[in-house]
Amino acid sequence: MSAFQQRLERLRAELARAGVEALLVSQPESRFYLSGYTGHDLPPRDSAGYLLATRQRAYLLTDPRTSEQAAYEAPDHQVVVYGNVVSAPARMAELARQDGLKRVAFEAIHLPYLIARQVREALAPDAELVESTDLVDRLRIRKDPQELEQLRAAISVLDDCLAHVLQGLEPGRTEREIAWEVEYYLKTHGSAPSFDSIVASGPNASMPHAVPTDRRIQAHEPITIDIGARVGGYASDMTRTVCLGEAPEKLVEVYRVVQEAQEAAERAIRPGMTGREADALARQVIERAGYGQAFGHGTGHGIGLEVHEPPWLSPARGEAVLEPGMVFSVEPGIYLPGWGGVRIEDLVLLRADGVEVLPRSPKTLERAEVVR
Numbered sequence: 296m297s298a299f300q301q302r303l304e305r306l307r308a309e310l311a312r313a314g315v316e317a318l319l320v321s322q323p324e325s326r327f328y329l330s331g332y333t334g335h336d337l338p339p340r341d342s343a344g345y346l347l348a349t350r351q352r353a354y355l356l357t358d359p360r361t362s363e364q365a366a367y368e369a370p371d372h373q374v375v376v377y378g379n380v381v382s383a384p385a386r387m388a389e390l391a392r393q394d395g396l397k398r399v400a401f402e403a404i405h406l407p408y409l410i411a412r413q414v415r416e417a418l419a420p421d422a423e424l425v426e427s428t429d430l431v432d433r434l435r436i437r438k439d440p441q442e443l444e445q446l447r448a449a450i451s452v453l454d455d456c457l458a459h460v461l462q463g464l465e466p467g468r469t470e471r472e473i474a475w476e477v478e479y480y481l482k483t484h485g486s487a488p489s490f491d492s493i494v495a496s497g498p499n500a501s502m503p504h505a506v507p508t509d510r511r512i513q514a515h516e517p518i519t520i521d522i523g524a525r526v527g528g529y530a531s532d533m534t535r536t537v538c539l540g541e542a543p544e545k546l547v548e549v550y551r552v553v554q555e556a557q558e559a560a561e562r563a564i565r566p567g568m569t570g571r572e573a574d575a576l577a578r579q580v581i582e583r584a585g586y587g588q589a590f591g592h593g594t595g596h597g598i599g600l601e602v603h604e605p606p607w608l609s610p611a612r613g614e615a616v617l618e619p620g621m622v623f624s625v626e627p628g629i630y631l632p633g634w635g636g637v638r639i640e641d642l643v644l645l646r647a648d649g650v651e652v653l654p655r656s657p658k659t660l661e662r663a664e665v666v667r
């Protein structure tokens with residue numbers, strides 16, 4: 296049984312539990328997860344296709360531009376073509392009628408309202424289209440062996456990329472040059488960036504999502520590099536903060552607090568904790584050091600086909616319980632406007648007895664050999 300068939304079987308168990316006969320899947324990552332089909336949406340109007348997964352069958356609906364690719368990439372699915380004559384909603388409703396489906400779920404966070412309405416109107420009068428929010432997310436949240444293999448590959452090439460980029464980091468180079476070098480390295484090493492690189496130097500480092508500028512990096516200041524790679528559809532994500540030459544006292548202190556916060560969380564996170572409890576492990580260290588107000592984001596996020604996906608290690612939305620097989624980031628930070636900031640981010644795999652830290656990039660603040 297292929298990995299995709301296994302996932303479909305697990306989805307079918309979720310369908311039964313939710314009391315529905317089928318799920319309409321439009322979210323691209325979930326569509327890929329269940330089928331292997333890599334068609335690209337052109338949002339907001341042009342979907343590359345829809346899955347209709349029933350308890351017995353698996354359909355992949357596409358338009359004629361991608362039907363050949365769909366048949367090749369998703370052999371476990373029956374490819375159904377829609378087009379100018381019969382629209383996608385009409386085709387979906389037609390399949391539901393043909394299979395006698397009475398309760399079809401759709402992804403409320405992804406399917407456009409208009410399409411949902413058109414499907415609903417075309418269904419048999421006694422059939423219902425019902426909202427679902429997490430039927431596929433519930434499967435995707437724990438990674439299977441095939442996914443872990445891709446994630447590890449995406450992390451490994453990112454480790455190599457960072458080592459390469461740090462070698463060339465010198466005062467006078469611009470943030471944008473460094474970001475370009477990350478992109479070039481990944482694209483010439485069988486990968487690609489999984490998101491726009493963040494290279495933030497000096498005062499720019501106080502913005503967690505800073506966009507690289509033409510600012511020239513200098514010695515004795517924080518330089519935050521947050522980068523990600525993609526392999527086989529799976530994303531990695533890592534941050535290191537470095538300083539060329541000796542770091543000023545304040546930077547050494549802030550760095551130490553962030554590193555202690557990260558280590559405290561990585562040491563103590565266990566299955567059975569909520570994401571909120573895991574977040575608190577890092578947050579307490581930063582609060583006790585007096586920087587609580589300067590840590591404005593969650594401690595971590597799940598990662599896989601999407602760079603940010605459940606579970607959330609966050610005070611606001613960390614209600615989910617952490618389970619073995621989940622992969623998420625641990626990335627505390629301290630941001631001081633006008634001064635700069637520090638963030639250190641690892642991806643970890645949760646196991647029965649704690650986390651395995653996945654990247655191997657060192658966490659050395661000072662690159663003393665560059666500037667004396």
Ligand code: ZN
Nearest residue numbers: 521532533534
């Ligand atoms: Zn990151």
Ligand code: ZN
Nearest residue numbers: 532624626640
């Ligand atoms: Zn992250």
